[in-house]
Amino acid sequence: MPADPAPEPDAEPSVAWAQPAAERIEAHLETMGDRAWRRLAFVADTIGHRLSGSQGLERAIDWAVTELASYGLENARREKVKVPKWVRGREYARVVAPVERELVMLGLGGSVGTRGRLRAEVAVVSHVDEIAKRGKALAGKIVLIDQAMPPYDHEQRKSFYGETVQARSRGASEGAKVGAKAVLVRSVTARSLRTPHTGALRYEEGVPKIPAAAVTVEDAVFLARSVARGPVTVELFMSAKTVGEVDSANVVAEIPGRTRRDEIVLLGCHIDSWDVGDGSTDDMGGCIAVMEAARILVELELVPRRTVRVVLFTNEENGLRGAKAYHAAHGQERHVAVFEADAGQGAPLAFSVAGDDADLAALEAYAPLFLPFGVTAFVPGGAGADVSPFVADGVLGIGHRPDGSHYFDLHHSPADTVDKIDPDHLARNAASIALLAYILAERPEPEAPAAE
């Protein structure tokens, strides 16, 4: 017989081996209907939000363990994690002069309380970095950071969260450094129907802790206009406090690998949420998507050579304790890829790759297989906060990049509710993650130039 022809020097590795699995997952999608969405709605409606330290979080963790076991995953379990318990308590903000008006607000996660009613004149800055420049002129004031988030850029598929969220995360300490009594932050969103958005602040070490709360976009611009006319006094009341540490857990379950059981492809999400809305977008939808992805693999008996491990991290929002605990316990195990779904459940679009060019090229070759689900590309980008310790270790990280044009409209707000998620988007996200997991856990390795 003639010898096989030599491969072209720059030929892409063949991805044809994954085609049958892609086709089976696509066919299975038809049979799934809206079952993933109904599981999400069940958690949203019967448990609701899942703030670290809440009963809701622990109930959701128990539910997920049972659920994953029922799908046929193995070793479905809690892995204990200590998490901080911050409680919002009672809170309000209102203008007391020159008019009386309630403000729609949400204390920022981790904020200290006001120790009674705090009254002060409002000073307005339009960027967090302006606080240091204004300096002592802001002493004794309630500083409003009226920093606008530009609308989502549909052409570039880009939000402006990264820049704008600085006001929320750094505002309190920047304010404290110049002697401000408290900080109000314009909600980090480009779109509002008088909707406040919370989220974590970060107190710098060695800087006094002052209370901080988000106000709505509407109320921020109202305050800014009013201050331009003359002095405005606001009364702020927050009984927020951190009450210590309590037990929580990561949820871990596996599809053990066929031949390389000790090599792990991690499918992650975070099961905790803020204490407003039901946290379906951030991030129970991500958890349901990865749970459903694993369920699809089990149902289709698509057991890859490596282990697929589902991890629902606890306490992503205000501490990353779940991520740190998992890394401490499992960092020595051989993770070949770590994926996190924490960008909402918009229509499937892409996956991001936190790897090198070879990693990206290898995955790009598989992109055509994902077209039936709506995923068109692998793009360079981050993986996710919970898997970032592994990415820092050099493990290939992959992030979920569905359509994010409405993600920050809902993020950390009372409007983050399950009705915002389309059942078809969720099902197709799950199916595309199933295929991704299968490819990562089954593919010959390395596909990069190095020899096996």
Place this chain on the structure above:
Amino acid sequence: MPADPAPEPDAEPSVAWAQPAAERIEAHLETMGDRAWRRLAFVADTIGHRLSGSQGLERAIDWAVTELASYGLENARREKVKVPKWVRGREYARVVAPVERELVMLGLGGSVGTRGRLRAEVAVVSHVDEIAKRGKALAGKIVLIDQAMPPYDHEQRKSFYGETVQARSRGASEGAKVGAKAVLVRSVTARSLRTPHTGALRYEEGVPKIPAAAVTVEDAVFLARSVARGPVTVELFMSAKTVGEVDSANVVAEIPGRTRRDEIVLLGCHIDSWDVGDGSTDDMGGCIAVMEAARILVELELVPRRTVRVVLFTNEENGLRGAKAYHAAHGQERHVAVFEADAGQGAPLAFSVAGDDADLAALEAYAPLFLPFGVTAFVPGGAGADVSPFVADGVLGIGHRPDGSHYFDLHHSPADTVDKIDPDHLARNAASIALLAYILAERPEPEAPAAE
């Protein structure tokens, strides 16, 4: 000299006489900048909402009288009107079983209170007319009318408010007829970020009055999903009550006609609002637009032959008392046209004509003059609630029809705030209303076939 040629039998009447005024108004627009919007923001920020019976409404009325006089209008005055005073009081709704969850709600305007905490099982209907069909099965229940408002139809430029608002206006009495304890209504909006929308209900005579409140779209679908899983109990508390009648007033001011002073072209709006948001869209923006329209005519010394009368009606939202009182006092005066701006301050698009075909045809001929402002058409349609008694008398009615695609997103909600209005839209609406008023008050009449 040869005789003038006979006019074509179907020739449109000439509108060229109005061209210079249109050009002057267009040129003036450049100089106005955002001054109208700044006046609107001043009222929004320093007075706020203007519910009938509130101090805010009376302060806004006083402000408007002074403001109109300062523009050079004559006889700027209050015309006394008795209005009902309904107060919201304290209110909440929450699910107490099978989970505990707060609902985001707003009592409906005019609702009775609950006389303490009212607890009952929730029954869900998807249309107000379903209540009568379900009949006694709803007795003793809190009935949720989960009636969805379809999204705005951009092609047809049509909202579905008219159909959907029936649930809000008729729900309480329909519920009472079958023995329901209270009614919850899905907010009448197609778009929500957990935003409740209030508005008036209408109690039928001879039917017991039961409390009624709006819940958000999100909470309505949450309740409907939950009830599909099993019994749900809600606790409703509303201390709402109507406390009697108090003094209020219409604001009236004029540009007296050059030659036919007793013929009136009325420019209307309503100065009252619901007690949430600042009521800029519904309808202080309309008032600022007609005030600014009159101001433009004065500034340009465009004094038409007929009188232009600005009327800011009080109590449109929950009683139309201002409209009725004005009609009672002035119905015998010769109104040649009545206009109302009460459809928000979106981008200028059209005017509607509540008249006959000849009225419409006569106004359509002027449409090209409005193009610089963005108005492209006169269309058949209604005028406005406050001027409806005159339309019923046979007076030509004209309504404002700017882009309404976002109007019902904000309508009667805490999100109805001045930041939603574009200063340029408001200025161009005012300019186009100025031209409309000038044409109506100056045009030769009748232009219709009948002889002068």
